[in-house]
Amino acid sequence: MNLKKPLTVETISLDLQGDSKEAILAEMVDLLVASGHIRDRDAVLKAVLEREKRMSTGMQNGIAIPHGKTDSVDCLVAALGIKRAGVDFGALDGQPSNIFVMTVSPDSRTGPHIQFLAEISRPLNDASVRAKLLAATSPDEVLHLLIG
Amino acid sequence: MDSDRKPTKAAAALTREVTVLNRYGIxxxxxxxxVKAATGFAGEILLEKNGVQVNAKSIMGLLTLEGNHGAKLKIHAAGPDAAAAVAALADLFERKFYED
Incomplete structure (x- = not known):
């Protein structure tokens, strides 16, 4: 499925180092820079931080989906990061977040973001998949769990 | 697609159709x-699109629906506060979730 193309082994980190929301977000933007699709790192980080200020993207069950819109990308790009110890992301359920899926999409297009969220949420909604993600030992394994 | 729905639940539940009116969808x-609205109610609340039902108290569940602009959904609520629950959730749809 084309929508899963944004997620590649290069944009997956199994061991995020940051201990704060800001540090995690910066680390994940750097993962996206590694994908080669971002023209302006600082513009992307700013978009993601501003979005986070409006309402935390920390959801439930350890999942956070930070995202932003900027014309620094031509198409939707995505990264996935794991921080087993968890970080306080101000999540809706009050629990620490340990699985982060970041998407950055162009200002002008709205459809792909909702589609990507739906695709990625199906496996993430499954507790056994979340447990396997947290135990994964390679980016390939993560991709396989999410994309099959 | 409704074959596994329990008759007792269907009889007690309320349903309302809503449309995703905001530009960016769910x-x-x-x-x-x-989720914040739904968790305020005791009874089970489900959202349905194209025959697929998810728990309205689960964010990741809601996101799997791919509720894009114009999508038609059904709110199902059961329990003693079902009417208020349906009204509260439908209100969010009608107000476009306070966005464009």
Missing amino acids: HARPAALL
Whole structure:
């Protein structure tokens, strides 16, 4: 499925180092820079931080989906990061977040973001998949769990 | 697609059809608003699109629906506060989740 193309082994980190929301977000933007699709790192980080200020993207069950819109990308790009110890992301359920899926999409297009969220949420909604993600030992394994 | 629905639940439940009116659809923020509203009610609340039902108290569940602009959904609520629950969730749809 084309929508899963944004997620590649290069944009997956199994061991995020940051201990704060800001540090995690910066680390994940750097993962996206590694994908080669971002023209302006600082513009992307700013978009993601501003979005986070409006309402935390920390959801439930350890999942956070930070995202932003900027014309620094031509198409939707995505990264996935794991921080087993968890970080306080101000999540809706009050629990620490340990699985982060970041998407950055162009200002002008709205459809792909909702589609990507739906695709990625199906496996993430499954507790056994979340447990396997947290135990994964390679980016390939993560991709396989999410994309099959 | 409704074959496994329990008759007793169907009889007790209320249903209302709603349309996704905001431009960006049910992304993270609208999903969070729906969950916050839904968790205030005791009974089970489900959202349905194209025959697929998810728990309205689960954000990741709501996001799997791919509720894009114009999508038609059904709110199902059961329990003693079902009417208020349906009204509260439908209100969020009608107000476009306070966005464009």
